[in-house]
Amino acid sequence: MANSAEPRDLGAGVGTRPARSPRSFFRRWLLPALVIAAIAGAIWFLEYRQDGASYDPSGRRYGPVDLPASLAPADAAVEAEQGDFAPDFLLEQLSAGQVQLSDFRGHPVVLNFWATWCAPCRKEMPQFVDAYQRYKTDGLVLLAVDMQEGASIIQPFAQERGMNFPIALDRDGEVGDEYRLLGLPTTFFIDRGGLIRSVFTGPLEERTGDTNVQGAIEPGELEKRIAEIMTPAGAAGP
Secondary structure (H helix, E strand, O other): OOOOOOOOOOOOOOOOOOOOOHHHHHHHHHHHHHHHHHHHHHHHHHHHOOOOOOEOOOOOEOEEOOOOHHHOOOOOOEOOOOOOEOOOEEEEEOOOOEEEHHHHOOOOEEEEEEOOOOHHHHHHHHHHHHHHHHHHHHOOEEEEEEEOOOHHHHHHHHHHOOOOOOEEEEOOOHHHHHOOOOOOOEEEEEOOOOEEEEEEEOOOOOOEOOEOOOOOOOHHHHHHHHHHHHOOOOOOOO
16 A cells, blocks of 8 residues: 655755754853953953042052152051051042142141041041141141042031141042051041151040040140150150
């Protein structure tokens, strides 16, 4: 009996590959390529990005910088510790331009780390304003380093309180890390030779009657610490 079924084409499919679905191509090739590209892009962004908040117009990065060799002996300790040379840094200044700590060598410097959200910082600021007004003609530099806030937040605060001294912006907190801050406010008293003569963590507040804020320096003590850094460089030890 004759087979009524149509003869099969034995050549059909011989030597040919089944069609690859678009979904299979995406999973096998395109998706891994996209993941690799995303990782590479993230690495590039973190390591090579340059923005106005992190770099000055000449390309120098804001943050800790090496202390110029001419400003300290070769074997000198450059640490945020009493008796050591103060670590140098370059930061954007609130008013305009930038400020570098080592540029004030030869001047006594009160270096205060603060922020507008810090209640003790807000309370102590009038003490710094008054001290600066008294001693600025004697060469005192008061440098207030704001921790990780924007200019739009700092500016009205500074204007309201008469902060007519340099205010630096530590936007990413790297300078604060270099100075090993344990909290805010923290104040470093640096003499004319660049040595840290004393460090105080906590608010500098006035004594009221017989009650003294725990951990606060009385006005006389603040003046004493300022007097210590007003002496000529090398005239007294730390």
